[in-house]
Amino acid sequence: MASRIVVNTLRASARPRALPTVTRAVNARAMSSSNPPPSERASEIINNLPSSQNLVTKTGTVILGTGLLATAISQELYVLNEETVVAAGTFILLAFLAKLIREPYKEWADGHIQRIWGVLESSRAEHTQTVKDRINSVEQMKDVVSLTEGLFALSKETAKLESEAFVQQQKVALASEVKAVLDSWVRFEQQAKESEQTELAKSVIDKVLSSIKDEKTQKEILANAVAEVEQLVKNKAI
Amino acid sequence: MNFNHSNLFINSPLEQFEVTSLLGFNAPILGYMSFTLTNLGLYSALIFTVILGLHYMGNNDKKLLPSKWSIALETLFASINSIVRDQIGKEIYLPFIYSLFFFILIANLIGNIPYTYTITTSIIVSIGLSFTILIGVTILGLSIHKIHFFSFFIPSGTPLALVPLLVLIELISYLARAFSLGIRLFANVVAGHTLLKILSTFLYQMFSGGLIIFIVTLLPFALFLAITGLELAVSFIQTYVFVLLVCSYIKDAIELH
Numbered sequence: 001m002a003s004r005i006v007v008n009t010l011r012a013s014a015r016p017r018a019l020p021t022v023t024r025a026v027n028a029r030a031m032s033s034s035n036p037p038p039s040e041r042a043s044e045i046i047n048n049l050p051s052s053q054n055l056v057t058k059t060g061t062v063i064l065g066t067g068l069l070a071t072a073i074s075q076e077l078y079v080l081n082e083e084t085v086v087a088a089g090t091f092i093l094l095a096f097l098a099k100l101i102r103e104p105y106k107e108w109a110d111g112h113i114q115r116i117w118g119v120l121e122s123s124r125a126e127h128t129q130t131v132k133d134r135i136n137s138v139e140q141m142k143d144v145v146s147l148t149e150g151l152f153a154l155s156k157e158t159a160k161l162e163s164e165a166f167v168q169q170q171k172v173a174l175a176s177e178v179k180a181v182l183d184s185w186v187r188f189e190q191q192a193k194e195s196e197q198t199e200l201a202k203s204v205i206d207k208v209l210s211s212i213k214d215e216k217t218q219k220e221i222l223a224n225a226v227a228e229v230e231q232l233v234k235n236k237a238i
Numbered sequence: 239m240n241f242n243h244s245n246l247f248i249n250s251p252l253e254q255f256e257v258t259s260l261l262g263f264n265a266p267i268l269g270y271m272s273f274t275l276t277n278l279g280l281y282s283a284l285i286f287t288v289i290l291g292l293h294y295m296g297n298n299d300k301k302l303l304p305s306k307w308s309i310a311l312e313t314l315f316a317s318i319n320s321i322v323r324d325q326i327g328k329e330i331y332l333p334f335i336y337s338l339f340f341f342i343l344i345a346n347l348i349g350n351i352p353y354t355y356t357i358t359t360s361i362i363v364s365i366g367l368s369f370t371i372l373i374g375v376t377i378l379g380l381s382i383h384k385i386h387f388f389s390f391f392i393p394s395g396t397p398l399a400l401v402p403l404l405v406l407i408e409l410i411s412y413l414a415r416a417f418s419l420g421i422r423l424f425a426n427v428v429a430g431h432t433l434l435k436i437l438s439t440f441l442y443q444m445f446s447g448g449l450i451i452f453i454v455t456l457l458p459f460a461l462f463l464a465i466t467g468l469e470l471a472v473s474f475i476q477t478y479v480f481v482l483l484v485c486s487y488i489k490d491a492i493e494l495h
Binding site for chain 1: 302303304305306309310350351352353434435438439441442445446459462463466467470
């Protein structure tokens with residue numbers, strides 16, 4: 001009796017405490033974000049079935065799948081044996097690994113692709129900028145061709161003038177040379193002439209002097225002089 | 239009842255490694271030649287096709303921006319390239335090591351798919367591969383070092399009296415590489431597949447024992463899943479080890495210690 005009372009008391013004391021605990025646990029489970037409620041989980045599994053969104057077709061898929069499997073097994077089209085266990089194990093493992101790896105790999109691969117894309121994009125932008133800069137720098141020198149052509153024409157003209165000037169210089173030099181030579185000839189001729197005249201005068205004087213010394217000539221001169229004086233007197237010039 | 243009847247017939251776990259003829263014909267050429275397509279031949283062709291397909295997909299239509307496939311392939315290429323550069327130092331051997339890596343890896347991975355055959359569990363493939371490589375490496379060493387290649391069998395600083403003994407030991411050790419390389423791969427893959435076969439046989443018996451036992455068996459099935467995962471890891475690890483050892487053998491032949 002005593003034991004029954006003790007047991008009842010214990011049950012009574014345990015009941016109110018146990019109930020809130022269970023309720024709390026259920027609430028916590030329902031509110032937890034990592035564990036979705038069973039209804040959501042069930043609808044997720046149903047949605048994963050391969051057919052359209054209609055519930056009737058989903059049910060049809062399940063029934064068809066189960067029926068086909070049952071037929072395959074019963075008709076010995078597919079024999080259940082230990083390899084089935086391996087197949088199931090491998091399928092579960094691969095599905096688990098795929099689920100585990102898919103997202104991190106996708107993130108990593110996308111990051112890698114983005115990095116390469118960024119490198120390519122930045123290099124393209126750099127290249128475009130470089131080409132633009134080059135176009136701008138070339139644009140600044142757009143008058144270079146006409147300017148160079150003008151300078152070339154000028155230099156050509158200068159060279160032509162220089163050559164003409166050189167020709168003229170040569171001509172002047174030649175003329176001055178000729179003039180100098182001719183002058184020297186003239187001087188020489190003049191000197192030769194002067195010396196000839198001097199010689200001539202000297203020879204004339206010598207001849208006159210020598211002729212004067214001759215008495216016959218002196219008499220003749222004197223006779224001529226007397227004749228001239230007589231003539232003058234006769235003409236009454238004196 | 240049907241289950242119990244089928245349970246009476248238990249296959250040997252080593253049966254999966256048998257080379258069987260799928261189709262063949264005898265032709266009256268050169269005596270009587272038998273042309274046979276075995277599961278080994280079929281899976282070799284399948285491996286070749288898968289490798290080609292993988293690289294075709296990884297080629298990414300020659301686009302500059304990589305796809306997710308090409309990134310995976312490029313990462314594998316970079317890993318193998320770093321192994322070759324670290325171990326040998328010459329990238330001329332990269333195509334060979336790369337091909338070897340992909341051949342063994344795809345062979346092992348295809349073997350992990352149920353109902354398939356693993357060609358590396360055939361001793362003629364594994365030992366044949368390692369023997370061919372060792373013969374090639376020896377020819378490489380002889381062509382580079384000529385007669386000096388044999389100094390490889392005499393460790394430096396050996397007393398003259400010990401030379402015959404050490405040469406013998408070194409020669410045996412050198413030849414043992416040809417076996418150890420292939421047997422390591424063969425034994426690991428065979429052991430894993432055999433273990434899976436044995437465990438799956440037990441699990442199948444337990445799964446077909448009733449609803450309660452079915453539920454209880456889910457616990458060892460989880461362990462089985464872990465072992466399947468380990469098998470998957472062994473496929474990668476054994477490929478890596480094989481390739482790494484081939485690299486070190488090539489390095490030995492090039493540098494002679």
